[in-house]
Amino acid sequence: GLSKKGGLPGSFFLDIERNSCLQKIDWKLVLLPTPVLVFWSFTWFALIPPEPTELALASSPEWNSWIVYVYTFFSASILAPVTEEILYRHFAMGLLARWFGSSKPAVVINIGITSLIFAMAHAGVVTEDWIKIVQILPAGFLFGWVNYKKGVEHAILSHSVYNTLVIPISSLIEHFFMR
Known part of the structure; x- marks a missing residue:
């Protein structure tokens, strides 16, 4: 669950009693969502190819530097x-945990609500918002689950690994297969 040590709920690194916080990272949990999310994203976009919005195209940098x-x-x-x-x-999950409690149904509702808000915040980059929401919703669920299991630092690392890998993979696919 969410760590209560160190004064800030969910803060793994603020637990000053630990010798090395990096040694306490559950790398298996951090890395687990990445292949699932990469597979899901590319499968979903292969089934329903998204069209970027004009805003997304206008704000995309030229890859020449x-x-x-x-x-x-x-x-x-x-x-x-x-x-x-x-x-x-x-x-958000901390606030909802205070409101709903920590029973299993409450945790599922908490992760579901925050995942939906997270997915909706990513809308606007493709012409059909629902396509992006369906694509990113599983990421919200998995990062929420990682946060529930080990705390926000683990969720940050998991999200970072996913983003770090999906950008070059999607660029390579676009370069070699979409031209």
Whole structure:
């Protein structure tokens, strides 16, 4: 569940009694969602190919500079996972846990609500919002489950690994198969 040590619920790293917090990371749990989500995303988009919105196309950088790669990596692999997991998993799940409690049905409802909000926040990048929501909803469920099991740091790491891998994989697929 959510860690209560160190003063901040869900904060694994604030537990100062641990010798090395990096040794306490459950890497199996962190890495487990990635192949599932990569498979799901590419299967879903193969079945129902999304069309990017004009806004998404206008805000997409030209991939002709190393600084674009650095910016994209930082944004997708570090900034988005940290901010989204703190917002959706730490704060929102923490608030809902106070309201609904910690029974199994309450946890499922909590993860479901925060996953739906997380997925809806990713709408607007393809012309049919429901396509993106269905694609990203399982990520919300899995990151919520990781957060419930081990805390927000594990969810951040899991989200970061997924984002770090899905961007180059999708770029390679687009480059070699979609031209």
